[in-house]
Amino acid sequence: MTATPTTRPQGTARQGLGATSRRDAWWLVPGVIAAGFGSFIAYSLFSALLWEPFFHVPYEVDGYLSPFFSPLIFKDALPAWFSPAILILWIPLGFRTTCYYYRKAYYRSYFADPPACAVGEPRIHRRYAMERAFPFILQNVHRYFLYLAFIPLFFLWVDALASFVNTGQIRIGLGGVLLLVNAALLSGYSLSCHSLRHLAGGKLDCFSCSAAARTRYRIWQRLTGLNASHMQWAWVSLISVGLADLYVRLLAAGVIVDPAFKL
Numbered sequence: 001m002t003a004t005p006t007t008r009p010q011g012t013a014r015q016g017l018g019a020t021s022r023r024d025a026w027w028l029v030p031g032v033i034a035a036g037f038g039s040f041i042a043y044s045l046f047s048a049l050l051w052e053p054f055f056h057v058p059y060e061v062d063g064y065l066s067p068f069f070s071p072l073i074f075k076d077a078l079p080a081w082f083s084p085a086i087l088i089l090w091i092p093l094g095f096r097t098t099c100y101y102y103r104k105a106y107y108r109s110y111f112a113d114p115p116a117c118a119v120g121e122p123r124i125h126r127r128y129a130m131e132r133a134f135p136f137i138l139q140n141v142h143r144y145f146l147y148l149a150f151i152p153l154f155f156l157w158v159d160a161l162a163s164f165v166n167t168g169q170i171r172i173g174l175g176g177v178l179l180l181v182n183a184a185l186l187s188g189y190s191l192s193c194h195s196l197r198h199l200a201g202g203k204l205d206c207f208s209c210s211a212a213a214r215t216r217y218r219i220w221q222r223l224t225g226l227n228a229s230h231m232q233w234a235w236v237s238l239i240s241v242g243l244a245d246l247y248v249r250l251l252a253a254g255v256i257v258d259p260a261f262k263l
Contacts, residue, residue, distance in 0.1 A: 016123055017115075017121060017123075018115065019119070019120035020116075020118055022116070026115070026117075027116070029116070030115050030116060031109070033105045033108070036235075036238075037105065037106060037238075040238055040242055041093075044089065044093070044245075047059075047066070047068055047085075047245050047246075047249065048083050048089050049083050049086075052083070053081060055253075057249050057252050057253045058252045059248060060072070060248070060252070061248060061251050062166065062175070062258065063163050063166045064175040064179065064247075064248045065248070066245040066248045067156055067159075067241050067245060068085050068088070069084055069088065070152055070155045070159050071088065071151075072084055073088070088152055091145065091149055092149060092152060092241075095142075095146060095148070095149040095190075096234070096238070098139050098141060098142035099142065099193070100194045100230075103139060113130070146193050150190065153190055156179070156182065156183040157183045160179035160180040163175060169262045170263040171262045172262075172263070173258045173260025173261075174247075175247060175248065175251060175260070179244055182237075182241055182243075185233065185236050185237040185241075188226060188233045188237065189230075189233040189237040191226050192223070192230040192233045193230070194227060194230065196223060197224055197227050200220045200223050201217060201219070201220025201223075201224075204216060
């Protein structure tokens with residue numbers, strides 16, 4: 001009996017980069033993601049490392065602290081050229097970089113692995129080990145970045161609430177509202193994490209066999225509801241933290257005035 005030769009459908013990874021039968025604008029989503037995520041990384045590094053030493057625009061003004069610098073530690077012990085953000089920013093950046101959703105997003109956008117469904121990958125990916133080899137095997141530390149991420153998140157809530165008190169008076173300003181909304185959106189992103197959902201309800205053979213299992217099941221249900229919108233939480237929190245930092249910087253530079261009233 002003669003074996004029938006295998007016919008590969010057009011648009012698979014073996015056809016080469018970009019090979020596809022799709023007629024829609026499949027390149028639009030990975031292109032927008034690449035531009036958005038890349039812009040945020042560039043801005044966050046610029047804000048953390050260059051803005052103050054080169055342009056003398058501080059990261060703290062009138063009781064508002066940029067979320068990139070929270071918690072502000074060892075400020076007085078550091079040399080003038082060393083940004084305090086370096087001590088903190090690696091945690092949220094590491095959390096997002098190893099995030100399951102962001103992996104999918106930037107694997108497609110930056111590595112074309114694949115660039116979209118039914119769209120060909122680069123031929124070099126035949127020898128691509130991805131997360132089984134260095135450096136991408138480091139993606140497996142995502143759960144530990146999740147645990148660490150709750151540390152700066154706690155201080156972001158403290159900073160946001162503290163910003164409503166200024167010079168001994170209660171102050172309700174746009175800056176405080178932005179910091180509060182940012183803390184809430186970052187909480188939604190952290191609580192909707194796939195790893196946290198697994199931590200709550202993973203490895204359980206029976207959800208109703210004990211009071212502890214039933215409690216974990218209820219927590220797992222709540223986190224599952226948040227996890228369904230993890231992509232949305234990821235992007236709105238990314239935008240909010242960038243806008244909060246930009247607001248503080250523009251306020252410190254005297255470009256804008258914080259609309260606020262005191263009680």
